[in-house]
Amino acid sequence: MTVISAYTPFVSLNDKQHSISYEEIYPEERSEKFTFAYLGPSTQRALLLKAAREQYTLVTDHAVPSILNKDEILVKIVAIGLNPIDWKGPAFNFGIPSLPWVNGRDLAGIVVKADKSARVREGDIVLVPSTDYRDIRKAAFQEYAIATHFNAARIPPTRSIHASASLGVAFVASALALGVSFGLDFALSSACPGPDLTEVVRQLDMETIPADIREECYSGLSKIERVKPGDWIAIWGASTTTGYITLQLAKLAGLKVICVADIARHGARLVDLGADVLVDRHDTQRAIDIIKGVTRGKLRYAIDIVGKDTATLLQHTLEAVVREDGSHAHLLGLTGLPKDRNSHIIYHTVPIKLFHESPPVGEQMVSWLENLLHSGALQLPEIIRTEGGLGNVNASLELLRQGTASGKRIVIDLAG
Ligand SMILES: NC(=O)c1ccc[n+]([C@@H]2O[C@H](COP(=O)([O-])OP(=O)(O)OC[C@H]3O[C@@H](n4cnc5c(N)ncnc54)[C@H](OP(=O)(O)O)[C@@H]3O)[C@@H](O)[C@H]2O)c1
Known part of the structure; x- marks a missing residue:
C-alpha cells in the first residue's frame, strides 16, 4: 500500500474544486470505489506547541490535514471543548509525540468530506472525541480535523453544538x-x-x-x-x-x-x-x-x-x-x-x-451516544462559551488550570 505522509496533501486544496480517485491513491485496491472531491482551502489556522512548558502559538499557514483512507472524514471545526490534559500535557511534558505538535481532544463541527460508505454524511454536524492524540491530523486546535466515521457522533438539532463539543472524551x-x-x-x-x-x-x-x-x-x-x-x-x-x-x-x-x-x-x-x-x-x-x-x-x-x-x-x-x-x-x-x-x-x-483502535467498539459507543443525545437521556455539561477562536485558547486554559471554571467546561467558539 502506498504510504502517504500526513503532511503531504494528496489533493491540492486551493480555492478550486479538485478530485482524485481512490484507485489512484491505493492502486492495489481497485475494487473499492472512493472518490474525494473537496472544495476548500489548503492551509488553515492552527495552534502549534513548539516546546514543552510553552504556550501554544497561533499560525495561519498550517496544512489542512489529508484523508488517508475511506474510514476517515474531514470535519470543519465549529467548537472546541477544553480538557485538563490540554494544559497538563505541555506543563508536565507528557502526551506530546513530537514537536511542534497540535493538541486538543474534543471538537464538534460539520463533516465536509466523507466516503459514501461512512456512517456519517457530508453536511452532518458531529462531535468527535479525539482520543487518538498520536495522530496530529485528528487534533482539535485547528480549523479542520480528520476523524474516523466510527468515532464521530451526530448531534441532533435539538442539542447545542457547543455543549456537545464538551462531552466526547x-x-x-x-x-x-x-x-x-x-x-x-x-x-x-x-x-x-x-x-x-x-x-x-x-x-x-x-x-x-x-x-x-x-x-x-x-x-x-x-x-x-x-x-x-x-x-x-x-x-x-x-x-x-x-x-x-x-x-x-x-x-x-x-x-x-x-x-x-x-x-x-x-x-x-x-x-x-x-x-x-x-x-x-x-x-x-x-x-x-x-x-x-x-x-x-x-x-x-x-x-x-x-x-x-x-x-x-x-x-x-x-x-x-x-x-x-x-x-x-x-x-x-x-x-x-x-x-x-x-x-x-x-x-x-x-x-x-x-475507542479509536477498535471500529466495532467505537461505532457502538458513538451510536449509543447519538441515541442518548436524541432521547435526552444524557444531560450535557454546563459550559462557558468563549469567543475569540483559537486565539483565546491559551487564556482559557489558564482559567482551567486555576480551577476558575469549576464544574463547567470551557468551549471555544470557532464559528464567529
Ligand atoms: N485517563 C484518561 O483517559 C482520562 C480521560 C478523561 C479524563 N481524565 C482525567 O480525569 C480528570 C478529570 O477530567 P475532567 O475533564 O472531567 O475534569 P474537569 O471537568 O476539568 O474537573 C473540574 C472539577 O474537578 C473538581 N476537583 C478538583 N479537585 C478535587 C478534589 N480534590 N476532589 C474532588 N473534586 C475535585 C473541581 O471541583 P471544585 O469545583 O470543588 O473545585 C471541578 O468541579 C483529569 O485529571 C483528566 O486528565 C483522564
Whole structure:
C-alpha cells in the first residue's frame, strides 16, 4: 500500500474544486470505489506547541490535514471543548509525540468530506472525541480535523453544538471505565439501552486489541467480577465533567451512586443527575467513614477522577477481601492509582485507546451516544462559551488550570 505522509496533501486544496480517485491513491485496491472531491482551502489556522512548558502559538499557514483512507472524514471545526490534559500535557511534558505538535481532544463541527460508505454524511454536524492524540491530523486546535466515521457522533438539532463539543472524551472515558473495566451492561438501561461493551470486546479478535490494554480489556469479562444493577459505586471527583457523565451512565444502567464532591457548590446538580448519596470532599476521613457506613463496609466498585491521593482515600472505602465466589473489589483511577496496593483489590486504568483502535467498539459507543443525545437521556455539561477562536485558547486554559471554571467546561467558539 502506498504510504502517504500526513503532511503531504494528496489533493491540492486551493480555492478550486479538485478530485482524485481512490484507485489512484491505493492502486492495489481497485475494487473499492472512493472518490474525494473537496472544495476548500489548503492551509488553515492552527495552534502549534513548539516546546514543552510553552504556550501554544497561533499560525495561519498550517496544512489542512489529508484523508488517508475511506474510514476517515474531514470535519470543519465549529467548537472546541477544553480538557485538563490540554494544559497538563505541555506543563508536565507528557502526551506530546513530537514537536511542534497540535493538541486538543474534543471538537464538534460539520463533516465536509466523507466516503459514501461512512456512517456519517457530508453536511452532518458531529462531535468527535479525539482520543487518538498520536495522530496530529485528528487534533482539535485547528480549523479542520480528520476523524474516523466510527468515532464521530451526530448531534441532533435539538442539542447545542457547543455543549456537545464538551462531552466526547468524558463520555468515552466513562463508558469504557464502567462498560469494559467494570463490565457494566448498558443494554440494561430501560431509558436508552446501550451496548454491552464486555460482549463487544469478547467478540473481537484479541490480536486487534493493542497489547498494552489487553489485560484491562479482559478484566471485566468474568461474570462474578462484573458490576450489576443494584450495586453501589463511589465516584471521587463527581463534579468533574467525567464525573457527571459517569454518574449518569451508572444510573441509566441501575447502579446506586455515591458522589464525592464539594456539595455546597455542586450538590444540587448532582442530585438533578440522580446521585443517591452526596459526600462532601473537604473532610476526607469523614468522607471515607460515610461511604463505608452507607455501604455497610461492602463497597466493591469505586472510580477516582481526581488523582493518586484521592484514589488512595477511595481505596480505604472498599471491602478489600476476596469473597467466597472468588470476586474482588475494583478501583479505577483516571488520573493515577495508589502507590501502596491491596492484594485483594483489582486496580484499573481506562483502556481509552480501545475507542479509536477498535471500529466495532467505537461505532457502538458513538451510536449509543447519538441515541442518548436524541432521547435526552444524557444531560450535557454546563459550559462557558468563549469567543475569540483559537486565539483565546491559551487564556482559557489558564482559567482551567486555576480551577476558575469549576464544574463547567470551557468551549471555544470557532464559528464567529
Ligand atoms: N485517563 C484518561 O483517559 C482520562 C480521560 C478523561 C479524563 N481524565 C482525567 O480525569 C480528570 C478529570 O477530567 P475532567 O475533564 O472531567 O475534569 P474537569 O471537568 O476539568 O474537573 C473540574 C472539577 O474537578 C473538581 N476537583 C478538583 N479537585 C478535587 C478534589 N480534590 N476532589 C474532588 N473534586 C475535585 C473541581 O471541583 P471544585 O469545583 O470543588 O473545585 C471541578 O468541579 C483529569 O485529571 C483528566 O486528565 C483522564
